[in-house]
Amino acid sequence: MAGVSPTTDPRSYSWLDPVSDEEAGRIVFSPAGEMLDDGDWYLDATSPKRGPVLALEGEFVPRQGMYIRRSKVGEELWGRLTLAAAGKL
DSSP states (O other), rough: TOOOOOOSSSSSSSGGGOOOOOHHHHOOOTTTTTTTTTTTTEEEETTTGGOOOOOOOTBOTTTTOOOHHHHHHHHHHHHHHHHHHHTOO
């Protein structure tokens, strides 16, 4: 994926295939450069097997990154996304 910008289309990430179209439509992506809130959790859409990661003060989405933040999707969807990232959905 070097040199290619990640997309905000949930259907371009195969690990999100198990989520419904309705759920996919509620996913909010945080693109490269966006500042993360201290203590928020995120999934790296480009590398979901890392699992949920806790953001620390001063962190931001890295270049070529695309994150899904817990605070932007709600608890129910977050739970489903973490299962999908782990291949358990």
